[in-house]
Amino acid sequence: MGTKKLQPEKYVIATVLTYIVLPLSGFATDVYLPSFPNMASQLGVAEHNIQFTLSLFLVSFGLSQLFTGILLDVYGRYKISLAALFVFSISCVVTGATNSIGIIYLMRIVQGICTACTVVVCRAFFSDIYEGDKKKHYLSLMTIVWSAGPIIAPFAGGYLEHSFGWRSNFYFLAIYSFLLFILQLIFFGETVKDRIQMNFASIAESYRTLLSAKDFVFGIVLLGVSYAMTMLFSLSGPFIIEHRMGFSPVVMGYASLVMGLAWMCGGFIGKGLIRKNLLYKIQIAFLVQVLLIVSMIFTAHYVSNIFTMVIFAFLIHITAGFIFNNFFTYCLGRFPQLAGSAGGVTGGLAYSLTSILSYGTVAAIKPDSQLTVGAGYSAIAIVGIIALLFSRRMYLAK
Numbered sequence: 197m198g199t200k201k202l203q204p205e206k207y208v209i210a211t212v213l214t215y216i217v218l219p220l221s222g223f224a225t226d227v228y229l230p231s232f233p234n235m236a237s238q239l240g241v242a243e244h245n246i247q248f249t250l251s252l253f254l255v256s257f258g259l260s261q262l263f264t265g266i267l268l269d270v271y272g273r274y275k276i277s278l279a280a281l282f283v284f285s286i287s288c289v290v291t292g293a294t295n296s297i298g299i300i301y302l303m304r305i306v307q308g309i310c311t312a313c314t315v316v317v318c319r320a321f322f323s324d325i326y327e328g329d330k331k332k333h334y335l336s337l338m339t340i341v342w343s344a345g346p347i348i349a350p351f352a353g354g355y356l357e358h359s360f361g362w363r364s365n366f367y368f369l370a371i372y373s374f375l376l377f378i379l380q381l382i383f384f385g386e387t388v389k390d391r392i393q394m395n396f397a398s399i400a401e402s403y404r405t406l407l408s409a410k411d412f413v414f415g416i417v418l419l420g421v422s423y424a425m426t427m428l429f430s431l432s433g434p435f436i437i438e439h440r441m442g443f444s445p446v447v448m449g450y451a452s453l454v455m456g457l458a459w460m461c462g463g464f465i466g467k468g469l470i471r472k473n474l475l476y477k478i479q480i481a482f483l484v485q486v487l488l489i490v491s492m493i494f495t496a497h498y499v500s501n502i503f504t505m506v507i508f509a510f511l512i513h514i515t516a517g518f519i520f521n522n523f524f525t526y527c528l529g530r531f532p533q534l535a536g537s538a539g540g541v542t543g544g545l546a547y548s549l550t551s552i553l554s555y556g557t558v559a560a561i562k563p564d565s566q567l568t569v570g571a572g573y574s575a576i577a578i579v580g581i582i583a584l585l586f587s588r589r590m591y592l593a594k
Contacts, residue, residue: 200274202385207325209383211334214318215341217277217376220284221257221311222345222456223369225250225430229452230354230445231362232434238362241297244559247431249297249304251555254427256308257315258547264309264316265540266399273317273324274386280313281377285370292366312543314376319539323532324387331532335525340463343517346426347456354449402537412530414587415523416542418478420549421580422520427554428572429455429509432563440564441502451506458510462517466525474526478519482581485515489573496567505566512573519580553579 202210228235236246268276284307291303322334356364407413430452437448469477492508524542531538553576563569 200385202387213379213383214321217314218318218342219345221315222342223349224307224311226346226349227353228365229350229430229434230448231357231365233438235362239297243435245297249300251551252301253304253308254547254551256305257312258544260309260312261316261540261544264313265537268316268320269537272386272388276313277317278380280310281373284310285374288366288370292363316539319528321387335528340460343456343460343463346459347453350449350452354446357445402534406541412527414583415527416545417583418523418580419520419546421576422516423550424553424576425516426513427550428557431554431558436564454506454510455513458513459517462514463521466518466521481515481518488512489570489577493570500566
């Protein structure tokens with residue numbers, strides 16, 4: 197299979213295909229959320245063991261992006277993306293067929309690495325072939341398209357769990373990723389223009405350039421904080437809604453769908469206000485977020501049910517999606533000459549921080565109600581506010 201260049205006449209179909217690949221990471225994290233309780237029961241393990249499968253995915257997804265970005269700038273995008281989709285598909289089949297939590301852990305790590313490759317390729321693609329406002333437009337649209345995963349995946353996963361069991365979620369992922377592999381094989385091609393040389397000095401210089409830009413680093417911290425908000429609900433929501441409240445996996449799927457819609461709404465608002473002063477709109481977003489979290493905790497003392505919990509979480513996730521959209525666009529467009537590396541470092545550090553914050557908060561607080569979910573949100577929000585205060589001067593002119 198020789199490397200083929202992506203021709204200009206195929207830019208449109210390649211752009212559409214890239215947007216179809218983007219939700220894969222959302223599918224990989226969210227499709228099996230409604231299955232958490234039944235997975236724990238059927239595999240004979242504790243709740244935290246199943247939650248750990250999601251955290252392992254996020255950690256491997258995040259850390260591997262630190263290296264895949266460089267690899268993409270050295271070896272190109274096309275072959276790495278194809279290999280990642282194929283291996284991902286096989287690993288999902290293995291996950292669905294096993295009864296060993298250890299093998300599931302291993303496969304989730306493999307899936308995280310493979311997904312990292314495909315996602316970084318998607319990010320680099322837009323920097324490879326578009327420039328200026330057009331590039332900013334497509335990068336901003338990425339978070340909105342990506343949110344299709346968290347919207348569709350748990351909704352479909354709830355019905356798959358209800359009808360066929362938890363294993364069907366991973367067989368669905370296997371089929372989806374294999375179809376993407378076939379489509380990329382036919383319609384995609386290499387987009388990297390100038391490959392960097394594979395040597396320690398150039399790699400070290402690339403990382404030095406990226407990590408010495410404090411505005412870029414603080415932007416990544418705020419990305420991790422924002423996404424940790426959604427992961428908090430993803431980790432704790434299935435057990436609260438299905439075990440504590442007694443609802444079915446289908447209901448959990450609907451609740452997760454609502455959270456995905458919230459993220460998309462935040463992305464649309466962020467895109468609509470993309471030309472507004474960065475610091476001003478982020479400060480407003482954090483203020484609204486804090487007020488919502490305080491209201492969620494206060495209300496829990498008087499009324500607490502699935503409706504109040506989901507409504508408050510929905511509104512909080514809108515603010516998180518808004519903040520994420522703004523800093524995602526900012527960080528990915530910050531170093532166009534190192535598009536692959538910048539995308540890898542952005543995703544790598546952001547998702548690693550997301551995993552640490554979300555799993556650490558769940559382990560410490562053990563959310564089991566609207567009140568404790570609100571407490572978890574507040575703990576994560578404090579980290580974001582501290583980061584914003586430290587980085588305030590850097591974004592004054594943005």
